[in-house]
Amino acid sequence: MSIVVTGANGFVGGSLLDSLDKFSVKTIGRISVKGVPNHMQTTIAPDSDFGDFLAGVTCIIHCAARVHVMNDTTANPLEEFRRTNVDATKNLARQAAQAGVKRFIFISSIKVNGESTTNKAAFKPDDQPDPQDSYGQSKHEAEVALRQLAQETGLEVVIIRPPIVYGPGVKGNMRSLMKLVGKGVPLPLGGIKNARSLVAVDNLVSLIKVALTHPKAANQTFLVSDGVDLSTSDLIREIAKGVNKRISLLPIPVTILTNLLTFVGKGAIADRLFGSLQVDITKTKQLLDWKPTVSVQEGIKLMCQGHQSE
Template identity: 55%
Template sequence: MDRLLITGYSGFVGGHLLNALDESCEINLLGRSAAPKCDKYLEANIDPSSDYSSVLQSVDVVVHIAARVHVMSETAANPLEEFREVNTAGTLNLAKQAVKAGVKRFVFVSSIKVNGESTTGRAAFSSTDKPDPEDPYGISKAEAESQLLALGKETGLQIVIIRPPLVYGEGVKANFASLMALVNKGLPLPFRAINCNRRSLVSVYNLVDLIKVCITHPKAVGQIFLVSDDEDVSTAQMVAMMAKVQGKSNFTIPIPLWCFRILGKILSKEHVVDRLIGSLQVDISHTKNTLGWCPPYSIEHGFKLACKQQR
């Protein structure tokens, strides 16, 4: 039986992964908050200098989920360096110590932001695309991926990289939760005309299932896997599904797309508008073909569980 070290276990994805693991699994945890029942626990930050040796002993696989994520009101003088401190240098520090401890495999949960921000007017992102990150978070993740793959070639550490798009499910926060709350209130929303874009999402249940496969699958080694529910939706379809699973009427108004673009320019929020009316699709054929994996849960299943918090 493999012994796992999981980072980010107190976060959204990490918490769901812990709940989904078989009780017979031996689990070590690395984090910054009180640990649930586990074999070993270390309270520490992910950074370039911390010593993780106490929780890496006898570990076979590291599942690295912890990261410095998006900060809505960024105050750092140099945001890129702040992201690199944790997501790049901190990740490499953990991986190098994993090599010294004899760890076999390092599963790194990265981000689709390594590929870029939008697929509007182009084909879906694929695992073979040249990285094209646009923000400090995506850049730090891309650099971590590159350095991990180089470390794997140098040392034999089995590197597996997973790039999820927006992840949702019970306990989700940020924009997805805010939109579900608006739909739940029955307010008229101006999204009916946003019906030609396509967004790839992944429920935390499908993402966790893929992580579990990547922990042991022999063909996962050295691979980059994109993941989604394999059911891309428009913004209008997303809102309609949110209404359906919450038992609400789909009260939406067909505001022309040019209105959103003008408003975005006026408010200097073009990037927000692009996420709303633009596309971001991922091609998961490499993931399915390499691992023999398909998302076990439908997008409606994920939406139903995500809406629990609105009740």
């Protein structure tokens, strides 16, 4: 079975690549991938021509994307996201269908569903999409385009919407949180009662591998998580265990913290720290007979071990 992976130098793509040793793997991207001799060095753009590179390929796993950018300073963020996440994706998928590729796995985002489930039911894959920013909107538009292409060509499209993905080598807010907890300073985050779904990169990779061949995955949308949701307070406690640090969490009322962050222009951070975002993975487990391969506790421990070995 021949597979093409895009975004193989990224966090998810790199972790996926390490687990595909039993397959014939090719990669596409601007930077060559260590250990992968069959690489097409090109930008995945709306006008890219992949020539014969897709010939004989069974499945494409499309991880490459313009990712969510905090404080985006581009003149038109939505158009920038559309160029990479919508137009370039459509171009790749259309050429895949023409080349006879059977299946196209698209790594989307839970942001297609929305930003929060505070005082709401957990997100489900068939909910009405409600993207709140340019990144989420572009992922939603890409999903719509891929479903249309599937109807027109017979290409099997599998859409996976992960929430926050974490694991060894993670960057961004999770890495910053590990560094902060590692300092051992008291934090005013002991009274948070929210619930957030996370997914260990090992669990996401295991689902992608199932979606490669499972007949019931075709033309379906799946949500994925570790299956157990954590409050921000509990997440910090698990990270403290993972980095072997004692942590003092002060139970400051959330309303006070929210008001302080809003006053200093950090209201979006308050939403992520104190709000809930839960996903329902019942469909994923039942339709694909899948379950997480590592617990959230194991996943956080592995992430912290990777961080400490860097």
